[in-house]
Amino acid sequence: MKILHLLSQTHLTGPEVYAAALCREQMIAGHECLIVSDTLTVTTDAEYISMSIHDRSIMNRLRNIIKLWRLCREREIELIHAHSRAASWVANIVCRFARVAYVSTVHGRQSKRAMRSRFNVYGQDIIVVCDSLVSHLRNEMLIKKSDAEIRVIHNGLE
Numbered sequence: 001m002k003i004l005h006l007l008s009q010t011h012l013t014g015p016e017v018y019a020a021a022l023c024r025e026q027m028i029a030g031h032e033c034l035i036v037s038d039t040l041t042v043t044t045d046a047e048y049i050s051m052s053i054h055d056r057s058i059m060n061r062l063r064n065i066i067k068l069w070r071l072c073r074e075r076e077i078e079l080i081h082a083h084s085r086a087a088s089w090v091a092n093i094v095c096r097f098a099r100v101a102y103v104s105t106v107h108g109r110q111s112k113r114a115m116r117s118r119f120n121v122y123g124q125d126i127i128v129v130c131d132s133l134v135s136h137l138r139n140e141m142l143i144k145k146s147d148a149e150i151r152v153i154h155n156g157l158e
Contacts, residue, residue: 001026004077005046006068007037008053008086015083015107018129018155020044022081034075036068037087053087064090065097072098079103085110088121095123106133110141126150 003026005019016037023033023046033046040048051067052060068090071077082091082104095102105127120143127150128134134150137143143150 001078002032002076003034003079003081004068004072004075005033005035005037006053006080006082006084006087006091007035008084009037009039009041010054011039012041013107015105016040017042018105018107019081019083020046021155034071034077036071053084053090056086061090065093068094069098072100081105082122083107085121088123092121092123103127105129106137109133109136120147122148124148127153129153129155 005023007015007019009016019035020042023035023044026033027045034049035044035046036049036051036053038050038052038054051064053064072094077100079101080091080095082088082102088104091102091104094100102123103125104122106122107129122143124147126137126148128137131152134152137150
């Protein structure tokens with residue numbers, strides 16, 4: 001499987017370490033992995049492409065959607081795994097147009113704002129890293145059970 005891990009990292013954080021460890025295990029299992037992020041601090045054998053995902057301006061988001069759509073087509077990407085809110089926002093749109101499977105991981109609590117609670121950018125398949133994030137997404141971010149499957153997967157890689 002060809003998997004694109006999408007992050008909005010401008011400095012080293014847990015999601016970057018998690019994504020790199022996940023790529024390592026996926027590549028050992030025979031998958032091809034690609035990481036797209038603003039920066040990449042950790043060492044990985046996965047191919048890295050720099051893209052300004054953290055910039056929320058509408059023009060930058062449109063550029064990212066077009067670039068990622070082209071990348072999915074050129075590389076025959078089968079799955080996008082988003083690891084941040086900004087990455088999920090972009091991936092949610094790209095996957096609809098590119099007809100690519102989509103999963104997101106929520107690594108921490110999300111600040112609640114009106115627009116964030118009205119639209120589920122995380123998709124239908126959401127991974128969370130701890131039990132408290134399930135209730136946070138359901139009760140505070142208002143993601144209904146009918147709209148998304150949320151599964152807890154603790155980091156068992158490292």
